[in-house]
Amino acid sequence: MVVMCLRENWKGKMMLMQSLGAMSLFLALTVAVPSQEKRVHHHSDLSDHVHDDTQGYQYDHEAFLGKEEAKTFDQLTPEESKERLAKIVDRIDRDGDNHISHEELHQWIKHRHRKYIKEDVDKQLKEYDLNKDGKVTWEEYKNKTYGYFLDEQYHDPDEKFSYKSMLARDERRFKTADGNGDGIATREELAAFLHPEEYDHMKDIVVTETIEDIDQNGDGLINLEEYIGDMFSPEDGESEPEWVQTERKQFSEFRDVNHDGALDASEVSKWILPGEIDHADNEARHLIHETDTDKDGKITKAEILANWNMFVGSQATNYGEDLTKKHDEL
Numbered sequence: 001m002v003v004m005c006l007r008e009n010w011k012g013k014m015m016l017m018q019s020l021g022a023m024s025l026f027l028a029l030t031v032a033v034p035s036q037e038k039r040v041h042h043h044s045d046l047s048d049h050v051h052d053d054t055q056g057y058q059y060d061h062e063a064f065l066g067k068e069e070a071k072t073f074d075q076l077t078p079e080e081s082k083e084r085l086a087k088i089v090d091r092i093d094r095d096g097d098n099h100i101s102h103e104e105l106h107q108w109i110k111h112r113h114r115k116y117i118k119e120d121v122d123k124q125l126k127e128y129d130l131n132k133d134g135k136v137t138w139e140e141y142k143n144k145t146y147g148y149f150l151d152e153q154y155h156d157p158d159e160k161f162s163y164k165s166m167l168a169r170d171e172r173r174f175k176t177a178d179g180n181g182d183g184i185a186t187r188e189e190l191a192a193f194l195h196p197e198e199y200d201h202m203k204d205i206v207v208t209e210t211i212e213d214i215d216q217n218g219d220g221l222i223n224l225e226e227y228i229g230d231m232f233s234p235e236d237g238e239s240e241p242e243w244v245q246t247e248r249k250q251f252s253e254f255r256d257v258n259h260d261g262a263l264d265a266s267e268v269s270k271w272i273l274p275g276e277i278d279h280a281d282n283e284a285r286h287l288i289h290e291t292d293t294d295k296d297g298k299i300t301k302a303e304i305l306a307n308w309n310m311f312v313g314s315q316a317t318n319y320g321e322d323l324t325k326k327h328d329e330l
Contacts, residue, residue: 038231039210039272041197046113046279053290053310061313063283066112074313081314082305089301099298105284113280114191114198121191128190136185138174142167169209176205197273207269221262227251287311 047062061070073081092100092108128136128144149163177193178185185193196202214222214230228251232244255263255271263271291307292299304311 041206041273046109046283057310057313060283060287060310063109063279064112064287064311066115068115069112070313074315076314078308078314078316081312082308085308085312086301086305089304093301099300100288100304101298102284102288105287105299106281109280109283110198114195117191117195117198120194121187124190124194125187134187136190138171138178138183138185141170141174141185145170169212173202173205173209176202203269203273204265206272207265210268210272211265219262221264222268223262224248224251224256227255227263 047059047067049059049062051059053060058070061073064070065073073084076084089100092104094104094107125134125136128141130140130144146163146167173196174185174193175181177189177196177199179189192199192202197206211220211222214226216226216229217223228244228247231247232240234240251263252259255267257267257270287310288297288299290310291303293303293306309316
C-alpha cells in the first residue's frame, strides 16, 4: 500500500482522473501518520485466533484458506470439505510433481491473505481489460491511462513531459511484473504491477521508486534533508516538532547504517522492507512439520487429506472443537 502512496505523489493531477481504488484509503491513513512509518511495509498476522493446536485448528483454517473462505468450509460436511481440499491441493501444486513444497505452500498462504489486493485487481481488470479476455496488455493500460495526455493535441508541454516520465516509470514496473515478457499481464502479474510491495520479485522496484520519490538532487541516494523533507515542510518561522527531531536521530543512528550521510538502495531496503516475522512462512513450515509423515520436507495430497481437519474446517471439526472448549471450561 505504501507504493500506492508513492504513485499519488508522482502522478499529481492524474490521481483525480485515473485514480486506483486503493489510493483513497491509503491517503487517509498517511494523513494520520506524520513520520516515515508511512513508507514501511509490515506483515499482518493470518488470523485473530490464538495459534494453539491443542485448542483447535481455527488459526490454521484461516491461515490456509483466508478468513472468509474458512467460514464457508465451516458449513460443509467432512466429505464435502475433503473433496474441496483435494482440488485446492491440485492448485497449490504449481509444478505438477504431486508434492507440495514449502515454497508452494508459502506462496499459497500469502495469496489467500491479499484480499484487498484481489478487490483492487478485480476493479482494475474491469477498467483496463478492454477486450475482456481476463488479462491486461501494456497497450491497454497505456492507452487507457495516458492516451489523453499523450495525444498530439494536448498542448501543455510541461504536463506532457511529466506524464511521459510517469509512463516510462509504469512501463518499467509493468515489464518487471510481466514474468514471461510477452507484454500481457495475467491477473497475478497485474496484482504484482499494482501492489509490488507484496511480491518478492518486485521489491527492487519498490526500493527504486522510493529513492526516486525522495531523492531531490538526482544522485541516487537519500540524504538527511531529503529524508526529512519528504515528510515535513515547515511554514515560515515554524519550529520543528519533536517527532521530526526524533526522525533525524533515527536517520543518523539507525537508517544510515554505514554513517556516510546518505541512504543507498541497501539501506533504503532495510528501512522500508524490515526483516520481521513472516507469518505465512511460519504457517507453511508448521503445516508441513505436522503432516510430513516421511520427513522429506514436502507433503503429498495423501498426507494432507490424512490431516484434512488441520487444513480446513467442517461442521464436524467445529463440533469437535466446541466439545473440547466446553470440556476445558468444566
